[in-house]
Amino acid sequence: MAVLNSFMTWIFKSRLGQIENFKRNPISVQENIFKELIEAGKNTEFGKEHGFADIKSYTDFISRVPIRNYDKFKPFIDKAMEGRDNVIWNRDIEWFAKSSGTTAGRSKYIPVTDESLEECHYKGGKDMVALYMANYPDSRLFAGKTLTIGGTLENNPLNPLGTARAGDISAVIMENLPFWAYFVRTPSKETALMGEWEAKIEKMALETMDEDVTCMAGVPTWTIVLLQRVLELKKAKHILEVWPNLEIFFHGAVAFGPYKSLFKELIPSEKMRYMETYNASEGFFGIQDQKDSDELLLLLDYGIFYEFISMEEWESEDPAVIPLSEVEVGKNYALVITTNGGLWRYKIGDTVKFTSTSPYRFRISGRTKQFINAFGEELIVENAEKAIQLAADQTGARIANFTAAPVYFDGSGAKGAHEWIIEFQKDPDDFKEFERLLDMHLREINSDYDAKRHKGLALIEPIIHHAPQGLFENWMRMRGKLGGQHKVPRLCNSREYVDEILGMLQKSESSDPV
Missing domain, CATH: 3.40.50 (Rossmann fold)
Structure with missing residues (x-):
């Protein structure tokens, strides 16, 4: 095994020179990736529809190819999944990576090419x-x-x-x-x-x-x-x-x-x-790539061309999009990618914050939408709102407000869970049945949540607190966020909001007359 260890170490370390090249020459490496991708896509159905043959520059590219999220790109993916060749890539696509998190269905499918x-x-x-x-x-x-x-x-x-x-x-x-x-x-x-x-x-x-x-x-x-x-x-x-x-x-x-x-x-x-x-x-x-820092090195010669949308522009109908050369340290950006997997100007929903531009290093700063992804369940707001509404409809309840956050594993062997605080305008006919239905509908809607809930291996059933009326209004007022465009955050991947509200809930319960 010692000989194998030495040999394998040598094999893997041979890549270090190429890594140093894209660290030293990031923009030229990205420009080459861009040209290779346009050439590869030129004769595809997508490339012909968007005039790839006439694309000579990045400016041409952004004028011809709109930015799309999964729902808008899905018709092209569906054609490839149905077996049509040369739709989004110039070779057959034999694999599709299944992932949850879309509002259009239980799962989304991302093309995975040989390249x-x-x-x-x-x-x-x-x-x-x-x-x-x-x-x-x-x-x-x-x-x-x-x-x-x-x-x-x-x-x-x-x-x-x-x-x-x-x-x-x-x-x-x-x-x-x-x-x-x-x-x-x-x-x-x-x-x-x-x-x-x-x-x-x-x-x-x-x-x-x-x-x-x-x-x-x-x-x-x-x-x-x-x-x-x-x-x-x-x-x-x-x-x-x-x-x-x-x-x-x-x-x-x-x-x-x-x-x-x-x-x-x-x-x-x-x-x-x-x-x-x-x-x-x-x-x-x-x-x-550094043992004394949790920053991530951006990988630039992987067949991915990167673009970025500043989070100030994210909700705009026509957001300003910039290439890698224009990003700034400390700003939050949504990722837009064009890849050798057949994705063209695709918004993946993740946000990053650069810590360095020489070389380009970053930290993952979150998602473009509120979410819980503490256990790989990728629960988004649309999932939560749909499930809670279904449970309310079936138990005669009306929802006033809610928020949810994860309960993380601890050293006692306790399993993870989602903890919900729900304020009702009208209470459910049967609260226990409401709890059961909420969990059931979350599992129906989100396949990753369902996998983590399977037999309670990673996630147990949700912990649900029945909040008194006015609790969320008081919390928003306490934070100076009452009124205007301020909204109660539906999901959060940390316990910052939930712990604050639970503290208020416990005070209100302890002050109730016996």
Whole structure:
């Protein structure tokens, strides 16, 4: 294994020169990516419709191609999913990454081309390791196994008999890994891609608990569930009793801050390292490249051309859009991407704030809409409003106001949850039934929430507080936000608002006469 570790380290470090090139020459690298993408799309249905043959400059591009969100781009994706060739890319598209978060349906499907797999997602995985090795040259990463939790795959819903398939981006990546990758990872592909999560976690724990795991990669939520099950099976106090050579956890998809203390309890070692990545269904955008900073390096030679909308312009019907060369440090920007996955001037809904422009480094600052994504559930306001209205209609209730936030994992072994504070204009006929229906409709509307709620593995049923009338008005008044355009935030990924309102609720309850 020592020889393998040295060889693999050399292979991955060979990429460092190319990373340095795009760090030193970011704008010229992006200009080359732009030209390559226009050439690739010129003879597609989308390219012909938008006059790609006449595009000679970035100015031509923005005058011909409007910015679109998923709902507006969906007709082009649907054509590709139905099996039509050359719609948004110049080669067949065999994979679609399934993701929730759209108002148009339960799931959205993002095209994944051969080019985006090789030149974006896989390149990101290689660079992640290369940058880690550069920061920690004493690493023994390849002396053991990398543990990864995959998603699930399914048939293409618009063409079930066709060759194209769909699934979580992690599952699409895992299904297409080169054969040699399976010598350095665990568990087996068959287990990692199982669809029934309770059985999957159990089998993963059984397969991995006796391996020499040196690295973990995945979403914190499911990783915690797996680690806790491994500890139960091995009757161990902490995970280093099971995997003494574990040295790194590559994490992404949800904010890591709330999980850090729990990971330190599960893995009590000052030598344990954590490295954030930003790999979405639409592309691999950033990697934490410095060991003393949580900033992410923007990845510029991945077949992605970046544009940005300042958050001051986001709600405008015709927002000002700028290329990478014009971004400023400290400002919030919404991401717009054109990719080798067949997305053209596509708004992904994420926001970033640059911390440096030499090289370009950033932090993820949130979403363009309110949301809860503490466990990978990607619950957006539209999901919440639709579910709560359905539950109210079915129980004769009327909603005055509500807000919700996550309850994070803690060291006691308690599961995560969503905590709601709801003020009714008219109370439901049966409050318990209202609670059940709200949870049920959230699961129907949002497939990622449903997966996390499955048998209570990661999320238990929602905690719902019945607020007295006037509570939200008093809270808004206390904050100086009453009236005008100010609105109660429906969802928040932190507990800032919920804890304030709960404090007021507890005071009002304690002051009630007995």
